[in-house]
Amino acid sequence: MKDSGSMGRKNFGPREMHKATCSDCGKECEVPFVPAEGRPVYCKDCLPKHRKPRQ
Template identity: 70%
Template sequence: MEGFGRRGPRRNFGGDNRRPGFKRSFGPREMHKAICSDCKKECEVPFKPREDRPVYCKECYEKHKEQ
C-alpha cells in the first residue's frame, strides 16, 4: 500500500512555537500596581490583582517559589 503511515505535511495552528529559539511577542504587557502580601511594598504585576488571592513582589515571589 503506497503512502501507508504517511500523513502529509504537518500543520501547526498555534504558531511555530516548537522551533528552538522561537519566541512569540505580543508587545509590552499592561502592568498593574499592587501591594505585596508579605513585605507590604508597592509593586507592579503583569495581571490584574484579585482580592481573594495573594500578590507578591519579585523578591517575595522568589522566596515562595523555592518552597
C-alpha cells in the first residue's frame, strides 16, 4: 500500500528546479517541472487559487 503521508520525495533527493513566470502575478518563480508552452504556471502564492478543492 502506498503511503501518501508527509514522506513525499524524501528518498529521491533534491528536484531540479526550472525558472518560470507566474501566469497570474507575473512574478519570477521556480517550479519542479519543465514549463510547457501554452500552459499556465503559477507561483506558490497564486497556485492555491487555481487548485480544485479536495473532496
